Amino acid sequence: xxxxxxxxYGAVQGVGFRYRAMHAAGMYGCTGWVRNEWDGSVSMEIQGxxxxxxxxxxxxxxxxxxxxxxxDVQKLTPVEDERGFRTL
Numbered sequence: 001x002x003x004x005x006x007x008x009y010g011a012v013q014g015v016g017f018r019y020r021a022m023h024a025a026g027m028y029g030c031t032g033w034v035r036n037e038w039d040g041s042v043s044m045e046i047q048g049x050x051x052x053x054x055x056x057x058x059x060x061x062x063x064x065x066x067x068x069x070x071x072d073v074q075k076l077t078p079v080e081d082e083r084g085f086r087t088l
Contacts, residue, residue: 010069024059025085035088
């Protein structure tokens with residue numbers, strides 16, 4: 001089980017990014033949250049297996065209008081008993 005804090009840059013707001021993140025996280029059994037930031041980026045904390053986190057990020061990037069130009073990634077300590085994935 002891993003948890004990561006990820007900031008996505010590029011065309012990531014107003015393109016269905018958070019909706020795709022919630023859908024993909026549910027599909028791959030991940031927990032955490034996603035939110036738009038004031039600078040046009042999107043931040044996310046996501047928890048699950050390394051493979052499921054990779055699958056979620058891949059699914060988000062396949063969005064029709066989503067263009068991820070870069071990501072900043074930090075590993076975090078997993079959160080015990082977290083349930084669900086939400087938009088903040």
